[in-house]
Amino acid sequence: MPLSNGKPVCINHPKIQMGRIPDYYAITKVDKIGDKVNFNLGTGIPLVVFTCPECGYLELYPAVKFNDWHEGRIFVKCKSCASDFLSPIQLDKSSFESANLNNNSFQCPKCNKANSYDKEDMHFK
Numbered sequence: 001m002p003l004s005n006g007k008p009v010c011i012n013h014p015k016i017q018m019g020r021i022p023d024y025y026a027i028t029k030v031d032k033i034g035d036k037v038n039f040n041l042g043t044g045i046p047l048v049v050f051t052c053p054e055c056g057y058l059e060l061y062p063a064v065k066f067n068d069w070h071e072g073r074i075f076v077k078c079k080s081c082a083s084d085f086l087s088p089i090q091l092d093k094s095s096f097e098s099a100n101l102n103n104n105s106f107q108c109p110k111c112n113k114a115n116s117y118d119k120e121d122m123h124f125k
């Protein structure tokens, strides 16, 4: 619940910073007509999800409150199969400009090959 320096900490472990689960998730809209409930999978609230590494407690925030929802996230083009995958390193655009990101070994989730990547192999999308 509480934010410490802008990062959520666990409600059960107030000293432990929660980690973000990659990608976006959603709360699905529910339409209720009389006593009938329909889960409307086409509509909902996009979310960013955090979890406590100790107890697994989950916390949800609207994705629109995060820079990466607007700026895009860092993707890497696989040197083996040429598919784009989400970089394990995520920074906002201004931190990315000034960061030194050479010789990172990432494994492609599609072909499972690990390669070394530099900043010029990374792009926002």
Ligand SMILES: [Zn+2]
Pocket: 010, 011, 012, 013, 016, 052, 053, 054, 055, 056, 057
């Ligand atoms: Zn916890």
Ligand SMILES: [Zn+2]
Pocket: 078, 079, 080, 081, 082, 083, 108, 109, 110, 111, 112, 113
């Ligand atoms: Zn690949």
